[in-house]
Amino acid sequence: MPPPLLExxxxxxxxxxxxxxxxxxxxxxxxxxxxxxxxxxxxxxTLLRLLLGLLAPDAGEVRxxxxxxxxxxxxxxxFGYVVQGGGLFPHxxxxxxxxxxxxxxxxxxxxxxxxxxxxxxxxxxxxDGLARFPAELSGGQAQRVSLMRALFxxxxxxxxxxxLGALDPITRAELQDDLRxxxxxxxxxxxxVTHDLAEAAYLARRLVVLRGGRVLQDGTLRELVEAPSxxxxxxxxxxxxxxxxxxxxx
Amino acid sequence: xxxxxxxxxxxxxxxPVRVGSKEFTESEILGALATQVLVTGxxxxxxxxxxxxxxxxWEALRRGDVDVYPDYTGTLAEEILGGAVAPDERALRxxxxxxGVGITGSLGFEDTYALAMRxxxxxxxxIRRISELVRxxxxxxxxxxxxxxxxxxxPALRARYRLPQRRVRGMAHDLAYAALAxxxxxxxxxxxxxxxxxxxxxxxxxxxxxxxxxYRAVYVYRLDLDPTALAALRRLEGRIGxxxxxxxxxxxxxxxxxxxxxxxxxxxxALGLAPEVRVEGRRERILARTREHLALVGTxxxxxxxxxxxxxxxxxxxxxxxxxxxxxxxxxxxIPSLAxxxxxxxxxxxxxxxxIAALFLYGLLxxxxxxxxxxxxxxxxxxxxxxxxGLPPGARLRLVELPLAAPAILAGVKTSAVIAVGTATLGAxxxxxxxxxxxxxxxxxxxxxxxxxxxxxxxxxxxAVEAAFDALEPVLVPRGLRRGPPAPPGGSRART
Ligand SMILES: Nc1ncnc2c1ncn2[C@@H]1O[C@H](COP(=O)(O)OP(=O)(O)OP(=O)(O)O)[C@@H](O)[C@H]1O
Ligand SMILES: [Mg+2]
Numbered sequence: 001m002p003p004p005l006l007e008x009x010x011x012x013x014x015x016x017x018x019x020x021x022x023x024x025x026x027x028x029x030x031x032x033x034x035x036x037x038x039x040x041x042x043x044x045x046t047l048l049r050l051l052l053g054l055l056a057p058d059a060g061e062v063r064x065x066x067x068x069x070x071x072x073x074x075x076x077x078x079f080g081y082v083v084q085g086g087g088l089f090p091h092x093x094x095x096x097x098x099x100x101x102x103x104x105x106x107x108x109x110x111x112x113x114x115x116x117x118x119x120x121x122x123x124x125x126x127x128d129g130l131a132r133f134p135a136e137l138s139g140g141q142a143q144r145v146s147l148m149r150a151l152f153x154x155x156x157x158x159x160x161x162x163x164l165g166a167l168d169p170i171t172r173a174e175l176q177d178d179l180r181x182x183x184x185x186x187x188x189x190x191x192x193v194t195h196d197l198a199e200a201a202y203l204a205r206r207l208v209v210l211r212g213g214r215v216l217q218d219g220t221l222r223e224l225v226e227a228p229s230x231x232x233x234x235x236x237x238x239x240x241x242x243x244x245x246x247x248x249x250x
Numbered sequence: 251x252x253x254x255x256x257x258x259x260x261x262x263x264x265x266p267v268r269v270g271s272k273e274f275t276e277s278e279i280l281g282a283l284a285t286q287v288l289v290t291g292x293x294x295x296x297x298x299x300x301x302x303x304x305x306x307x308w309e310a311l312r313r314g315d316v317d318v319y320p321d322y323t324g325t326l327a328e329e330i331l332g333g334a335v336a337p338d339e340r341a342l343r344x345x346x347x348x349x350g351v352g353i354t355g356s357l358g359f360e361d362t363y364a365l366a367m368r369x370x371x372x373x374x375x376x377i378r379r380i381s382e383l384v385r386x387x388x389x390x391x392x393x394x395x396x397x398x399x400x401x402x403x404x405p406a407l408r409a410r411y412r413l414p415q416r417r418v419r420g421m422a423h424d425l426a427y428a429a430l431a432x433x434x435x436x437x438x439x440x441x442x443x444x445x446x447x448x449x450x451x452x453x454x455x456x457x458x459x460x461x462x463x464x465y466r467a468v469y470v471y472r473l474d475l476d477p478t479a480l481a482a483l484r485r486l487e488g489r490i491g492x493x494x495x496x497x498x499x500x501x502x503x504x505x506x507x508x509x510x511x512x513x514x515x516x517x518x519x520a521l522g523l524a525p526e527v528r529v530e531g532r533r534e535r536i537l538a539r540t541r542e543h544l545a546l547v548g549t550x551x552x553x554x555x556x557x558x559x560x561x562x563x564x565x566x567x568x569x570x571x572x573x574x575x576x577x578x579x580x581x582x583x584x585i586p587s588l589a590x591x592x593x594x595x596x597x598x599x600x601x602x603x604x605x606i607a608a609l610f611l612y613g614l615l616x617x618x619x620x621x622x623x624x625x626x627x628x629x630x631x632x633x634x635x636x637x638x639x640g641l642p643p644g645a646r647l648r649l650v651e652l653p654l655a656a657p658a659i660l661a662g663v664k665t666s667a668v669i670a671v672g673t674a675t676l677g678a679x680x681x682x683x684x685x686x687x688x689x690x691x692x693x694x695x696x697x698x699x700x701x702x703x704x705x706x707x708x709x710x711x712x713x714a715v716e717a718a719f720d721a722l723e724p725v726l727v728p729r730g731l732r733r734g735p736p737a738p739p740g741g742s743r744a745r746t
Contacts, residue, residue, distance in 0.1 A: 054634055077640035087635035091653045091728035100649060101639045133730035149639065 003066030005030040005189050006051055006157065010060035013046055021046045021213035023060055030156075033183050033190040035200035038210035038236070044193040045084050047210065048159045051191060052079050077101065080150030084161040084193070086142050088134040088149075094141075095130040098148040105153075119148040122178055124171060139166035144175075151182075158183075160192040164199065176202055197221070197240040209233055266294035267479050270307050270316030273300040273679070274423060275502050275509065275694060276361060276443060276495065280320035282513035283490075284469060284483055286525035290517070291482030298601070299509070300690065301681035303396050304329050306595055308470075311351065315601065317472050318483065322361055322465035326353070328402035337463040352473050354484050356466040359443060359492040363397065363462045365407075365455040366440045368430060372453040379458040380411055383437065391418040392426045392435035402463055403439070410461040424694045443492055445500035467495075489520055503695055535688070536707055542602075542683035543711065547670045550606045554613030554666055559659060561614070562621020563647065572622060583615045587673050595680055605677030605684075612673055613666035620662025624655025656727050664719040671712045675704065685711070 004027035012022030021043035028034050036044040049055045050062050053069045053076065062069045069075070088097050098119065099112045107115075120127055123144040134142055143166050150158060163179075164172050180203055183190050194200050200207050201221040209216040209224065209232075217229040228234035267288055271281025281297050288295035298316055301307055308330055310316045326346070327337035335345040342353055365380055372378065375386060383389065397403035398420045407413065415437075421429065426438040427446045440447065442454065467490070469483055490498075494516070501512045514527035561579070565572030582590070590611060594604030628651060636650040652659070678686030685704040692701030 049634070052638055054637055073637075073640045073642040075640075076638060079638070079640075081635070081638035083631045083635050083638065085631050087631040089632060089635070089650055089654070090730040091656075092730065101641060104641060104645050104649065135730060149635075153640075 002030070003063070004028055005032075005065055006191065007063040007066075008047070008050060008057075008060065009063065011050055011057040011062055012059040013050055013055050013057050019213075020058075021050075021210075022057070024050075024213070024215060026208065026215065026218075028189060028191060030189050031187045032206065033188075033192070033204040034206045034208055035204035036191065036193045036208050036210055037195070037197060037200050038216070042210040043213040044210050045161055046213070048081070048161055048191060048193065052076065052081055052159055077153055078155050078157060080153070080155040080158045080160075082143075082146045082150045082160045082163045086134075086146040088142055088145055090134050093131050093133055094125070094137065094145045094148075097134070097145055098152055100149070102152055115152060116148070119151055122151070122182070123147050124174060124178075140168060140171060143167060147175075154186075155188075157189045158192070160190070162193050162195065164194070172199075179203060197237065209236065266296045267318060267475070268316045269295055269297050270301050270310055270319035270681075271297065271299050272304065272307055272319070272321075273302055273690065273694070274441075275445070276441065276499050277320055278509040279498050279502060279513055280357070280467065280469075282509040283486060283516065284318055284320065286510070286513050286517055286527070287485055287521070287523065288479055288482050290523045290525045291478065291485070293476065293479045293482055295479070297510075298681050300678070300687070302595070302679055304400075306680065309596060311470060311472060312349070314472065317475050317479075318469050320357075320467060321353075321470045322467055323353075323356070324362065324402060324463035324465035325400075326468075326470065327463055328406075329400050333401060337465075339466070339468070346470075347473070350473050352471050352475075352480075354469040354471070354480075355487040356468055357486055358467075358488045358490045359495045360464060360466050361441045361443045361492075361495070362457075362465040363403065364440050364442050364457065365437055366430070366447070366452040367437050367455065368433075369451040369453045371436060372455075377455065378453070379456045380407070380461070381458050383413055383415070383455070384411060387414040387416075389415055389417075389436040390434070391415050391437045392421050392429055393418060393439045394423045394426065395420040397439045407461045410459050422693065424696060428696065443495040443499055445496060445503040447496065449500075449504060485521060490516075494520070506695065506697065532703065536703065539683060539685050539687060539704065540707060540711070542687075543671070543674055543685050543708070546602060546605050546609060546674045546677055546682055546684055547667065547715075549602075550609030550613055550670055550674075551663070551667050553606070553610045554617055554670075555663060557610075558614045558617030558662075558666075559621050562618045562659075563625065565618060565622040566625035576619060576622060579611075579615045579618050582611045587612065587676055588679070591676055591680055601680070602677070602682045604680045605674060605682040609670045609673055609677075613670055616662040616665040616669070617659070618662075620658045620665075621655060624658030625651055627658070628654050653728050654731070657723075657731055660719065660723060660726055664716065667715045667719065668712050671708065671715055675708055 006028040008024045008026040010023040010025060014020035024047060036047060038044060046055065050057055053062065053071055064075065092100065095116055098116060102112055102115065116130060120130065125141065125144045125148065129137060129141055137145065143163060147163055150160065164175055167175060176199060182188065183203070190204065192203060205220055206218070207221060207224055208218045211232060217224060217233050224233055224237055228237065269281050269285045271277040278299050281299055285295045285297040301310060304321070304325055307316065307319045311319060323337040323339060323342060326342055327333065327335050331345050335341050339353065339355060346352060367377065377383060377386070393404055404418070426435065427450060429435045430438050431450050471480065471483065498512050498516060501507045502509055510527050514525045517523040517525050561575055565575045587608065590608040591604055594607045598604050598607050632650070632654065636646045641649060674684050675686035675689055677684050678690045685708040688700050688704035692698065692704065
C-alpha cells in the first residue's frame with residue numbers, strides 16, 4: 001500500500017499566545033477529498049497551513065508522499081492554496097494575480113492567455129474582469145480569482161480555505177458542481193475548509209470535525225449524523241439541520 | 251606631434267593649488283589674496299573659502315585637501331602645537347617641518363585677540379586694562395565658541411587674570427558685535443583688525459599681563475608646494491599692515507564688496523598686479539549654489555536609498571537584527587546635524603564629502619524605518635499567499651512585497667529628501683557650498699539680502715522636492731494600491 005499523500009503525525013503547533021492545534025493525526029490518500037469543518041477557532045486554517053508547510057510543527061511531523069515536507073517553493077507549487085479571505089495581491093490585476101507564478105516560471109504569453117481563458121470559464125469569471133484590480137472586483141469575483149490562482153499550475157493537491165464563502169447561492173451551487181467534477185475527473189487530492197455542512201458533504205465524502213485544535217470525528221456525513229463521537233458533533237450537525245439545509249447531500 | 255602632446259599636457263595642467271580659508275572675513279580676504287597672487291604669478295589656484303575653524307583647516311592641510319591657508323603664529327603655537335613652541339616664526343618653522351608644513355614670513359600685521367567693551371561703559375566704569383575686569387564680576391561676557399574652547403583663549407585669560415565672571419556665553423563672532431551694540435553683552439572678544447572696531451564705538455582693553463601670544467598673520471603651506479607657487483605667495487610677506495587689513499575688512503564688512511574684489515583692489519594698489527577678478531552676478535551665484543545643493547542632496551539621497559531599502563528589508567526579515575538596525579539608524583538621527591557634520595570631517599575631509607556622508611546617515615532612518623514598516627505591515631494573508639503559491643524569496647520580495655510596501659518606502663524617501671534639502675545648508679560650514687554659503691556669509695556680514703539669497707531658494711527647493719514626489723507617486727505606486735490601501739481584497743466581504 002502506498003503511503004498517504006498528505007500526512008500529519010502527532011503534529012503540534014502552538015502560536016506565541018499558547019493557542020494552536022494538536023497533536024493531530026490525519027492521513028489523506030491521493031485522489032481523496034476531505035472537508036474540514038468545525039467551530040471558528042477550531043484549527044482548520046492552522047491545519048491547512050501545516051499541510052502546506054507555511055507553518056512548521058513544533059512537534060510531530062508533516063509528510064508529503066511519505067517524506068518529510070520540505071520548505072521549498074518548488075514543493076509548494078505542487079499545491080494550490082486558497083487562503084482564507086482570498087489573499088489577492090492588491091497591486092496586480094485579476095489576471096496578474098492568477099498568472100503570477102506562471103509568469104515567474106517563464107510561461108509565454110499565449111500559454112498564459114490560454115490558461116486564463118480556460119480557468120475563467122471553469123470558475124465562471126467574467127472575461128472583462130481579468131484586467132481589473134482586486135479593489136474593483138466584487139467579493140465573489142475576487143474569490144474566483146483566488147481559485148484561478150490556486151488552480152493555475154494544475155497542482156495535484158488543492159488546499160482551499162473557505163473558497164466559496166462570498167458567492168451568491170446560484171454561482172456557489174454551480175461552482176460546487178464544477179469543483180466536484182474537477183476534483184473527481186482530474187483526480188485531485190483536496191482538503192477544503194467550509195462552514196457549510198451541505199457543501200462539505202457535497203464536495204467531500206470524508207468530513208473531519210476539528211474543535212479545540214483536535215480531531216473530534218473523522219467520517220462520512222452519515223457517520224457524523226448516526227454515530228456522533230461526541231455531543232458536540234451532534235450539536236454541530238443539528239445546528240445545520242435547524243437551518244433547514246438538506247444535509248443528506250452525499 | 252610632441253608640441254601637440256605638450257599643449258595637451260599643459261591644457262590638462264598641474265592640479266591647481268588649493269587655497270583654504272577660515273570662516274571669517276579676514277581669512278577669506280587673505281585666502282582671496284593668496285589665490286590671486288598665485289594666479290597672476292602663473293600658478294593655477296582655486297580658493298576654497300570659509301571652510302571652518304582652525305582644526306578643520308589644519309586637518310585639511312595635513313590631508314592635502316588644501317595646500318595653503320592663512321593663519322596666525324599664536325594660533326599655530328597654541329592651538330596646533332599645544333603651546334610647546336614659542337610663537338616666533340623660526341621656532342614654528344622648525345616645529346612644523348617634521349609635520350610636512352611650512353609657514354611664510356609675517357604678512358605685516360598682527361591680529362591678536364583683544365577684549366572690547368562699549369566705550370561709554372568702559373569710561374563709566376573706568377576700565378582700560380583686562381586686569382581691571384576683576385572688580386566687576388557682574389559683567390556679561392560673550393565669546394566666540396573658538397575663543398571659549400581654545401587653550402590660548404578664555405581658559406588662559408581667566409587663569410592669568412583670575413577673572414571671576416561666570417556669565418559667559420558662546421556665540422558666533424559677528425553676532426557678538428550686534429549683541430554688544432544692543433547692550434545684551436558687556437565684554438566680547440574681538441580681533442585687533444576687526445572692521446567693526448571703527449563702526450561701533452568700542453574700547454579695546456589692554457592685555458596688561460600678556461595673556462595672549464602674538465598673532466602675526468602668515469600663510470601655512472604644505473612643504474610639497476610647488477616652489478613657483480611659494481615664491482608667488484611670498485610676494486605678500488610684509489606687505490599688509492594692520493591699518494590696511496582693517497580697511498580691507500571694512501570694505502567687505504561695511505561696504506559689502508566681495509573678498510575677491512577687495513583682494514584684487516589691494517593687489518593692484520599695493521603690488522601693481524592686475525589680477526582678473528571674476529565677480530559672479532546674483533543669478534550666476536544662485537545657479538551655482540543650486541547645482542552644489544542638488545549635488546549634495548542627490549548624491550546623499552541616492553546612497554541612502556541604495557543602502558536604506560536593503561537595510562529595511564533585512565530588518566523586516568530578521569526580527570532581532572531588525573531591532574538593532576532600527577536602533578542604530580535612529581540613534582544617528584538624534585545626533586545634532588552640526589555635530590554629525592563635524593564628526594565626518596576627520597573621516598572624509600572637507601568639501602562635499604562630510605556633508606554627503608552626514609546627509610546620507612540622516613537620510614537612512616526614514617527610508618529604513620518606512621521600508622521595514624511597509625514590509626512588516628503586509629497583511630498576513632498576503633504574505634502567506636505569496637509563499638504558498640511557490641514564489642522563491644527573491645521573487646516574492648520583487649513581485650509582491652516591495653510593490654506592496656512601495657507607498658511607505660516612497661513616503662520615507664520623500665521625508666529623507668526634504669530633510670536633506672534643509673540640512674544640506676549646513677554643508678557650507680565644511681566648504682560644500684550650496685545654499686548654506688550665502689546664508690553663512692549673510693550672517694557674517696549681517697546682510698539680510700545675502701541670507702535670503704540662500705534661504706529662499708532652499709525653501710523653494712524643499713517645496714519643489716515635495717511636489718516632485720507627489721507627482722512621482724502615481725508613476726511609482728502600483729495602480730491597485732493608490733487610493734489608500736483597499737481592505738484585504740475580498741477579505742472582510744468574504745466572511746459575511
Ligand atoms: N497567527 C496566529 N497567532 C496566534 N494565534 C492564532 C493565529 N492564528 C490562529 N490562532 C489561534 O489558533 C487557533 C486555531 O485558529 P485557526 O485559524 O486555525 O482556526 P479556524 O478553525 O480556521 O477558525 P475560523 O473558522 O474562524 O477560520 C485559534 O484559537 C486562533 O485564535
Ligand atoms: Mg480559518
